[in-house]
Amino acid sequence: xxxxxxxxxxxxxxxxxxxxxxxxxxxxxxxxxxxxxxxxxxxxxxxxxxxxxxxxxxxxxxxxxxxxxxxxxxxxxxxxxxxxxxxxxxxxxxxxxxxxxxxxxxxxxxxxxxxxxxxxxxxxxxxxxxxxxxxxxxxxxxxxxxx
Numbered sequence: 329x330x331x332x333x334x335x336x337x338x339x340x341x342x343x344x345x346x347x348x349x350x351x352x353x354x355x356x357x358x359x360x361x362x363x364x365x366x367x368x369x370x371x372x373x374x375x376x377x378x379x380x381x382x383x384x385x386x387x388x389x390x391x392x393x394x395x396x397x398x399x400x401x402x403x404x405x406x407x408x409x410x411x412x413x414x415x416x417x418x419x420x421x422x423x424x425x426x427x428x429x430x431x432x433x434x435x436x437x438x439x440x441x442x443x444x445x446x447x448x449x450x451x452x453x454x455x456x457x458x459x460x461x462x463x464x465x466x467x468x469x470x471x472x473x474x475x
Contacts, residue, residue, distance in 0.1 A: 348381045348382060348383060349382040349383065349384065349385065349392065350381075350382040351379070351380070351381055351382075352380050352382060352394070353377075353378060353379045353380065354376075354377075354378045355375065355376065355377045355378070356375050356376050357373070357374070357375030357376075358373070358374055358375060359371070359372070359373050360372045360373075368406075369404030369405050369406045369408065370405060371404060371405040372402070372403070372404045372405075373401075373402070373403045373404075374400075374401060374402040374403070375400070375401060376398055376399070376400040376401075377398060377399055378396050378397070378398035379396060379397055379398070380394045380395060380396030380397075381394065381395050381396070382394050382420075383395065386419075387421075390421055391419050391420065391421050392419070392420050392421075393417070393418075393419055394417065394418050394419075394420055394431075395415075395416070395417045396415070396416055396417075396418070397413070397414070397415055398413070398414045398416070399411055399412065399413045399414070400412045400414070406441075407440075407441065408439070408440070408441040409439065409440045409441075410437070410438060410439035410440070411438050412435050412436065412437050412438065413435075413436050414433045414434060414435045414436070415433065415434050416431050416432060416433030416434070417431055417432060417433075418430060418431025418432075418433075419431065423469070425469050425470050425471065426467060426468050426469030426470060427467065427468055428465070428466075428467045429464075429465065429466045429467070430464075430465050431463075431464060432461065432462070432463050432464070433461070433462055433464065434459065434460075434461050435459065435460050435461075435462065436457075436458075436459050437456065437457060437458045437459070437460070438456070438457050439455065439456040439457075440455045440456075441455075
């Protein structure tokens with residue numbers, strides 16, 4: 329985590345432009361309630377919160393270069409919890425009906441799971457941690473078939 333925080337500080341303090349173009353943020357979250365099945369959660373919450381900095385435009389102002397910090401999370405009522413801080417840089421293009429991101433990110437995975445064993449009153453706690461680097465593309469688009 330120490331190296332992750334040092335990288336975050338260096339990324340945030342690097343002056344890539346005289347003045348940032350903007351500070352876009354995004355959040356996506358969902359809560360799911362489902363029928364209870366054996367050893368399966370009936371309530372789950374998951375999502376992402378991201379805060380970024382747009383540094384400059386290119387490609388005739390169609391693309392923006394952005395650096396960001398984000399965290400994804402997943403929590404359920406069986407005791408499973410995970411969160412993944414991440415740092416990244418991306419090129420973003422907005423469209424009238426959506427958005428496209430192409431970038432690279434470093435993720436620092438953290439998880440904890442409680443599994444109930446078949447014996448009364450017993451459970452197993454598993455924890456995990458790992459780091460990964462990903463090249464990625466993400467997109468969303470919307471439409472209306474009535475139009």
